[in-house]
Amino acid sequence: MAAVCTASRVLAKKVLSAKALPAVSQSSRKLHFSVYGKNNSKVSDGMSTQYPVVDHEFDAVVVGAGGAGLRAAFGLSEAGFNTACVTKLFPTRSHTVAAQGGINAALGNMEGDDWRWHFYDTVKGSDWLGDQDAIHYMTEQAPHAVVELENFGMPFSRTEDGKIYQRAFGGQSLKFGKGGQAHRCCCVADRTGHSLLHTLYGRSLRYDTSYFVEYFALDLLMEDGECKGVIALCMEDGSIHRFRSKNTVIATGGYGRTYFSCTSAHTSTGDGNAMVTRAGLPCQDLEFVQFHPTGIYGAGCLITEGCRGEGGILINSEGERFMERYAPNAKDLASRDVVSRSITIEIREGRGCGPEKDHAYLQLHHLPPQQLATRLPGISETAMIFAGVDVTKEPIPVLPTVHYNMGGIPTNYRGQVITHTTEEGDKVVPGLFACGEAACASVHGANRLGANSLLDLVVFGRACAHTIADICTPGEKLSPLKPNAGEESVANLDKLRFADGNMRTSEIRVNMQKTMQNHAAVFRTGKVLKEGCDKMDAIYQTLDDIKTFDRGIVWNTDLVETLELQNLMLNAVQTINSAEQRQESRGAHSREDFKDRMDELDYAKPLAGQVRKPIEEHWRKHTLSTVDPKTGKVTLKYRPVIDNSLDAEDCAAIPPAIRSY
Amino acid sequence: MLSAFVAKRLVSGVCQASWRPAVAELVTTRGYKGEAPDDSRGDLIEIPLPPWTEKDGETMDIKRRRLLFQSRKRGMLENCILLSLFAKQYLNTMTEHQLRQYDRLINEPSNDWDIYYWATEAQPVPDVYTGEIMDLLKEFTKNKDQEQRLDAPNLEYLDKGSQ
Numbered sequence: 001m002a003a004v005c006t007a008s009r010v011l012a013k014k015v016l017s018a019k020a021l022p023a024v025s026q027s028s029r030k031l032h033f034s035v036y037g038k039n040n041s042k043v044s045d046g047m048s049t050q051y052p053v054v055d056h057e058f059d060a061v062v063v064g065a066g067g068a069g070l071r072a073a074f075g076l077s078e079a080g081f082n083t084a085c086v087t088k089l090f091p092t093r094s095h096t097v098a099a100q101g102g103i104n105a106a107l108g109n110m111e112g113d114d115w116r117w118h119f120y121d122t123v124k125g126s127d128w129l130g131d132q133d134a135i136h137y138m139t140e141q142a143p144h145a146v147v148e149l150e151n152f153g154m155p156f157s158r159t160e161d162g163k164i165y166q167r168a169f170g171g172q173s174l175k176f177g178k179g180g181q182a183h184r185c186c187c188v189a190d191r192t193g194h195s196l197l198h199t200l201y202g203r204s205l206r207y208d209t210s211y212f213v214e215y216f217a218l219d220l221l222m223e224d225g226e227c228k229g230v231i232a233l234c235m236e237d238g239s240i241h242r243f244r245s246k247n248t249v250i251a252t253g254g255y256g257r258t259y260f261s262c263t264s265a266h267t268s269t270g271d272g273n274a275m276v277t278r279a280g281l282p283c284q285d286l287e288f289v290q291f292h293p294t295g296i297y298g299a300g301c302l303i304t305e306g307c308r309g310e311g312g313i314l315i316n317s318e319g320e321r322f323m324e325r326y327a328p329n330a331k332d333l334a335s336r337d338v339v340s341r342s343i344t345i346e347i348r349e350g351r352g353c354g355p356e357k358d359h360a361y362l363q364l365h366h367l368p369p370q371q372l373a374t375r376l377p378g379i380s381e382t383a384m385i386f387a388g389v390d391v392t393k394e395p396i397p398v399l400p401t402v403h404y405n406m407g408g409i410p411t412n413y414r415g416q417v418i419t420h421t422t423e424e425g426d427k428v429v430p431g432l433f434a435c436g437e438a439a440c441a442s443v444h445g446a447n448r449l450g451a452n453s454l455l456d457l458v459v460f461g462r463a464c465a466h467t468i469a470d471i472c473t474p475g476e477k478l479s480p481l482k483p484n485a486g487e488e489s490v491a492n493l494d495k496l497r498f499a500d501g502n503m504r505t506s507e508i509r510v511n512m513q514k515t516m517q518n519h520a521a522v523f524r525t526g527k528v529l530k531e532g533c534d535k536m537d538a539i540y541q542t543l544d545d546i547k548t549f550d551r552g553i554v555w556n557t558d559l560v561e562t563l564e565l566q567n568l569m570l571n572a573v574q575t576i577n578s579a580e581q582r583q584e585s586r587g588a589h590s591r592e593d594f595k596d597r598m599d600e601l602d603y604a605k606p607l608a609g610q611v612r613k614p615i616e617e618h619w620r621k622h623t624l625s626t627v628d629p630k631t632g633k634v635t636l637k638y639r640p641v642i643d644n645s646l647d648a649e650d651c652a653a654i655p656p657a658i659r660s661y
Numbered sequence: 662m663l664s665a666f667v668a669k670r671l672v673s674g675v676c677q678a679s680w681r682p683a684v685a686e687l688v689t690t691r692g693y694k695g696e697a698p699d700d701s702r703g704d705l706i707e708i709p710l711p712p713w714t715e716k717d718g719e720t721m722d723i724k725r726r727r728l729l730f731q732s733r734k735r736g737m738l739e740n741c742i743l744l745s746l747f748a749k750q751y752l753n754t755m756t757e758h759q760l761r762q763y764d765r766l767i768n769e770p771s772n773d774w775d776i777y778y779w780a781t782e783a784q785p786v787p788d789v790y791t792g793e794i795m796d797l798l799k800e801f802t803k804n805k806d807q808e809q810r811l812d813a814p815n816l817e818y819l820d821k822g823s824q
Contacts, residue, residue: 089734092710092771098737100774155703189700194772202708214730235730266741266813267734298812301739381781386742388808506815549820555726557733558816 051490053240058084058210059474060247061230063217063272066094067193067457068436069251070200075465076247077207080474084243086212086232088267088560091201092194095253095265096457099193102185103149103454104172105142109163110183113174115139116651118184120176122452126445127587127597128620128656129285131642134413134441136651138452138459145458146186154199156186171449185451192454215241216560217271219489220248220279220432221481227279227417227431228479231486233493235560238553240493242486244478246431247468249415250276251461254405254437255571257564260510260517261300262402263292272438274567276409277574281419281429282624282637284440285407286571287578290448290588291522293339295401297359299386303398307379308332310371312364314343315395316351322360340400340522341590348523354397361395400522404448406588407575408440410624410639413646415439415464420624420639433467435460442622445641446587496562497553501545505562508546511539512565512572520576525592529580536576540569540632569632574625577634584619603656615640620656705771713769715761724760725752728767733813736773743780745813747801755794762794 058081062073065087073085087094106115119139123130150156150164157165164186172182188195205211214235221229221242229244255270256262273283294303294314308314313321313332326342327334334342343360352358364372364379369392372380376391383389383396410418417432436457443456519532543566550558584598585591597603598619601610615621615638622639645651719727732748735741744767755763770776770790778784779795780802786795 089736090768093734093736093773095736097773153704153708155701157700188704191700191772191774194774195704198710198771199704199708202704202710205711236727263738265735265738266745299738299742300812301742381783382739385781385802385804386739388804388806504815504817506817549817552726554723555730557726557730558819560730561816 051238051240051494053242053486053490055242055244056084057478058082058243058245059472059476060084060249060468061086061243061245062249062251063087063230063275064094064251064253064436064438065089065091065201065211065213066251066253066436067096067099067196067200067454068438068461069094069249070197070204071458071461072249072251072433072435072464073209074200074204074207075462076249076468077204077209079465079469081247081468081472082208082210082474084210084212084245085204086215086217086230086243088214088216088235088271090213091211092197094197095268096193096197096454098265099196099454100190101169101454102167102187102192102451103142103146103458104169104184104449104451105146105166105186105455106139106182106184107143107146107164107166107186109159110166111174113182113184115142117174117176117179117182118142118172119645119651120654121172121182122443122449123445123654124177124657124659125171125447125449125452126443127447127659128445128599128654129288129442129586129622129641130445131413131442132645132653133642134443136645136647137413137463138441138443138455140646140651141459141462142455145455145462148462149196149199149458152199152203154188154195156188169449169451172451196454196458212241212243216563217252217275218493218563219486220275221485222279223482223485225429226479227429228481228485230275231489233560235555238556240486240490242481244481246472246476246478248432249464249468250409250417250432250434250438251436252438254408255568256402256405258512258516258568258572258575259289259402259521260513261295261298261399263295263300263302264402269564269567270405270438270571271564271567272434273408273574274570276417276432276434277570277627278629280626281417281432282410282626283408283571283574284410284622284624284639285442285446285578286405286575286625287520287582287623288406288444288446288588289402289520289575290404290406291337291340291400292403293336293343293400294362294398295403296382296386297354297397297399300401301382301386302401302403303362303379303382303396305333305336307362307364307376310364310376311367312362313366314339314398315353315361315363316346317353317357318351320351322346322351337522337588337590343398343400344521344523359397359399362398363395364391365393365395404453405437406440406442406444406446406448407578407623408438409434410622411435411439411441411460413441413463414467415441415460416467420637426639433464435464440622446589492566493559493563496546496548496566497551497556497559499546499548499562501547503542503545504547504549505558505565508539508542509561509565509568511542512536512569515539516572516576520579523590523592524579526580526583526594529576532576533573533580536573537632540573543569570627570629573627573632573634578623578625578636581636582619582623586619597659599656601656604658710771713765715764721757721760724764725755728752728760728764729819731767737777739777740773742813743777743802747798749814749818750801751797759794762790762792766790766794766798 062085076083106113106118166183169185215232217232250272252272256264256268323331417429418426583594624637732744779786
């Protein structure tokens with residue numbers, strides 16, 4: 001309580017207007033902004049509890065500087081909006097840089113192509129949980145988006161006749177699934193993600209975008225259901241900054257770090273989802289988490305499927321090649337979700353490897369050393385560096401690994417964040433937008449296709465910029481904001497900074513990660529999920545007993561990781577509770593006790609004579625989850641899937657069918 | 662049915678290959694590059710980013726704190742683990758000169774994969790980054806003690822009241 005009073009007094013007295021200080025944001029091309037707080041900083045390296053607050057006003061604020069955030073920031077700056085981009089990482093170090101695949105677009109350079117076929121593939125890939133208007137928008141815009149990027153300077157790889165080279169990727173077909181493999185994925189050698197970031201960041205600087213790098217966004221500033229900006233912590237000097245704006249775009253990425261094993265960087269902590277949750281708004285479809293069968297146990301680094309293609313086999317604690325039982329023909333080369341499920345079942349039935357019997361082994365040492373050296377050299381290195389394993393002698397510990405979050409902040413196809421009530425349907429939240437992995441438009445539905453993610457970033461980042469340009473003009477006056485807006489966030493920060501309970505951040509984090517891994521992983525059962533929900537609830541309560549050790553305010557990594565843990569926890573409780581409630585198997589959400597999809601009609605049988613089930617009785621609907629941050633209690637609601645495309649004549653919607661490849 | 666299966670397998674292979682840090686020039690040693698074509702690096706040439714500059718006026722202590730954060734929070738998992746373990750081992754005992762080398766190494770390159778390729782010796786290190794720190798990092802990466810690097814370490818190793 002005292003902390004809140006202190007914080008509010010501090011906020012009331014020490015609010016400084018950006019206008020009173022040198023206009024660094026306008027003219028400077030510096031990467032790291034001079035922090036206003038430095039000039040009149042009351043923050044010493046000691047135990048100061050004073051938090052100087054600096055106010056900024058912008059036409060638009062983008063949180064996150066990955067592919068989606070940069071595209072939005074660039075688009076807004078180009079349209080003349082005074083834009084701020086607040087990011088906890090230097091732009092080219094966002095997780096987008098890890099993407100080495102490419103961007104899908106129906107350019108038709110390798111063979112005749114049509115975006116409507118891409119549309120079909122994506123709708124089917126989503127297992128009919130994707131909103132077809134958003135998918136229509138994305139696939140139709142894809143060629144324009146890629147050409148635009150090319151014009152911005154992204155050096156896409158070329159064919160011999162100078163056209164953009166396109167390669168094959170999973171799930172992409174021609175002629176609505178009947179024409180064989182499509183080649184739609186455009187790439188920049190093997191650094192598409194990096195090139196995207198570099199190009200967009202470089203271009204946005206020419207339009208005077210103001211970057212606030214290594215600023216950790218704490219919360220949204222909401223007033224009367226409208227978003228009026230963001231409050232953030234400057235890590236460089238511990239000052240608090242309120243970015244006031246009529247338009248806030250959230251592009252903070254996914255939350256793979258809720259699981260023990262994920263392929264994501266340690267920065268994927270679902271900060272945007274948590275900010276939205278704390279603002280009382282719902283998140284959508286968080287139970288849909290994509291797994292890849294072989295990530296290195298613990299580290300999570302991806303082990304290519306090519307290993308198994310070269311003859312590598314998966315074995316359990318009894319040394320058995322267990323895939324022979326689950327997929328007698330394909331064995332270790334069965335489809336990803338089958339392999340993931342098989343590994344999980346082996347572990348569940350007690351045949352897991354290692355001291356905790358919690359992973360499987362990928363054995364390569366039966367292969368000739370020459371073959372290993374020439375055809376899988378990267379694997380040998382990764383195994384040695386991260387698992388301390390010499391692949392010529394020992395097997396690599398592997399586990400199905402979290403790879404992507406299909407769910408996120410619900411938006412319409414224009415990038416505007418929405419809420420939903422049964423009476424009024426979808427309603428836009430004024431002033432708030434979202435794009436990228438953090439958003440759920442929903443284009444990926446229950447399962448994402450490869451190379452559709454980078455496309456998602458670019459198309460919806462652009463969509464947010466266009467929508468804002470449509471509804472606002474640069475230089476509009478901002479509505480007033482309460483003087484103590486953001487007070488709670490500062491109080492929370494202060495509380496965590498001096499937290500002196502009994503459980504360390506790392507302990508709580510690992511408890512959460514192990515619970516998610518054991519109870520809400522690849523293959524889910526009602527009983528196990530319920531146990532998981534109860535455990536997760538108990539772990540959530542332990543946040544009150546947290547202990548941090550770094551009391552400083554400058555570059556306090558312990559504090560930032562604790563804030564990230566709070567964010568992860570909100571994502572985790574929603575994910576596991578949503579999964580427990582959803583009693584069907586769809587896309588990436590796979591339930592042992594409810595093996596089939598439950599749609600409004602049974603699409604496995606002829607439709608004539610069937611009665612359409614009402615929405616309460618089937619599962620082809622989006623989950624909307626909210627959390628009471630104080631108690632950790634999750635409330636679930638549902639929202640219908642949008643089944644119509646943007647233009648029925650131009651692109652017919654695809655009615656649901658059984659998904660088989 | 663069979664061709665779809667084969668196609669899927671091939672495609673997954675490519676998909677996975679493109680996930681791995683394969684290198685354009687050394688296609689022969691990094692077989693799983695798939696058919697990813699050459700890189701013209703046009704964006705890097707034509708869209709130069711503002712040059713990295715050293716931060717002045719920072720005490721060594723603050724520099725260490727900043728570099729700790731910047732070691733732990735990277736663009737991809739491999740670097741997160743590698744650099745945070747490296748920081749745990751060496752950051753607190755680096756001299757001022759070494760700190761500045763390390764600062765430049767982890768903050769100037771724009772593509773995080775490059776740092777990984779240099780550390781794993783998949784690509785030659787540019788002259789500006791050669792030095793004590795790069796040597797330490799390469800040695801560290803080799804993992805001669807074959808320890809299990811399951812994850813980035815927790816921060817508690819710093820909790821000795823030494824801040």
